[in-house]
Amino acid sequence: MSDKLPPNSSFATKTVHAGTQHIEGAVNTPIFQSTTYKLTEERYAGWAAGAQHTMLYARLSSVNSEAVVQKICALEGAEDGELFASGMAAISTVLMGLLSSGDHVVANTDVYGGTYGLMTGELPRFGIEVTMADMREPSSYEASIQENTKLLYIETLSNPCLKVCDVEAMASIAKKHNLLLVIDNTFTSPWGCSPISMGCDLVIHSTTKYLGGHSQVVGGAVVGRADLIAELFAKKVHFGGGVDPHSAFLLEQGIRTLHARMPIHVNNSFELATRLLEHEKISDVFHPSHPTHPDYEVAKRIMPKGTGMLAFVVEGGDEGAMNFMRKLKIIFEATSLGGVESLIEVPATSSHMFVPEDVRHEAGVIPGFVRLSVGIEDVEDLWNDIVQALD
Ligand SMILES: Cc1ncc(COP(=O)(O)O)c(C=O)c1O
DSSP states (O other): OOOOOOTTOOHHHHHHHTTOOOGGGOSSOOOOOOSBOOOOHHHHHHHHTTOTTOOSBTTTOOHHHHHHHHHHHHHHTOSEEEEESSHHHHHHHHHHHHOOTTOEEEEETTOOHHHHHIIIIIGGGGTOEEEEEOTTOHHHHHHHOOTTEEEEEEESBOTTTOOBOOHHHHHHHHHHTTOEEEEEOTTTHHHHOOGGGGTOSEEEEETTTTTTOSSOOOOEEEEEOHHHHHHHHHHHHHHOOOOOHHHHHHHHHHHTTHHHHHHHHHHHHHHHHHHHTTOTTEEEEEOTTSTTSTTHHHHHHHOTTOOSEEEEEETTHHHHHHHHHHTOSSSEEOSOOOSSSOEEEOGGGTTTTTSOHHHHHHHTOOTTEEEEEOOSSOHHHHHHHHHHHHO
C-alpha cells in the first residue's frame, strides 16, 4: 500500500507520492477496474462502522479513488475527503447534503454558472433560501446573514471575472456567526491557495480542471473536516455521484505533475496579461497577480503564487470577441480550463450562457469579455497567436 511520507515532505513530494498505492511494487497506483470487492470479515466490520473508506462497492470507494482522496487531502492539509463523478456532483452533494428545508445560504453573485443554476433553480424547490452577495466585500456577506443561515459559500477566484475572495475575512465572519464556510478552490488548485489553513471547513474542486490537468477526465472532490466528510459520504451513497475507478486512475496521474505544471501556467498568464495591457484592441485585462487588478493586495495574501487564468475585453463587443477567437490557431475555442492546452471562451455564449444578462453585466461580464485558461505551451507562440488573431 502507500508508503508513509516523512511528515515535513514538501508540496512537490506530496503531489508525486502521497496516497499512491504501491501494490505488488508498482510505482504508481494500478487501475482496479472492479465494481465490487469480495466481502471479508474486515469489510463487513467496515460496513457496520459506516462503510467510509471501506472497499465494498466502487460507487462508495475503490482503490483508485482512495489513492486520490489521500493525495488531495495531503495537498490541501485536510482531515478527510470524498471523490465525485464531477465538480457539480461534489457541489450538489455538499449543498443538498448539508442543507435542509428552512436553511439559508449566502453565495457570491458571480458564482460559477452551474452552481448559480443549482442555487437559484434547484435549492429553492427544496425550501432552501439563497442570497447572493458580493464576494469582494465580506461585509456584504455579513449583512446577508439571517437567523436561518447555515453556510457561506465562496470561490477563491470568481469565474469568469477573477475577483479575489478575502478568504481570511470570510473565515472570521463564519466563525463569529458559527456558520460553515465552503470554498470552491478550482481556479487556483491546492498549489495556489490553501483555504483550510485560512479557516475554511470544506474545500471543493472540479478536478476536471487543474488537478486532472490534461482535459482528459471529469471529476470532483470535497475535502476538509472529518465530521462533515462522514456526513457527505452518506449523502454520496444516496445521491449516487461517486467516481469510476478508471477516472480516478487518470486523475491521479494528472495530479502527480500539478506542482510542475502550475508555475508554467502562472508565468505564461502573467506574461500575456502584461503584453495584452499594452495592446490597442484590448480595453481591459484582469489578472489577479498584476498590480493593475483591483484585488491585487488581497491576491498577494490569499493566493501569492498566482493562477493561470486571465480575462480581457476585446474591442467590438461579443461579436468582436467571437471573431478574434475564431482566428486563433494554437489556442482552442472551448469551455473548461486548467489543462495543459490553452482554452478560450466568451462566457456570455458558453459557460455563463444561462446566467441572466443583467446578472452577468452586474458581475462585470461586459460585451467583448473573454476568458483565457493559459496552458503550458511556449509563451511566444501563444502571444504570436493572439497578435495575429487581433490583427
Ligand atoms: C469554478 C468551477 N466550479 C465547478 C465547476 C463544475 O465542475 P464540473 O464541470 O467538473 O462538474 C466548474 C466548471 O467549469 C468551475 O469552473
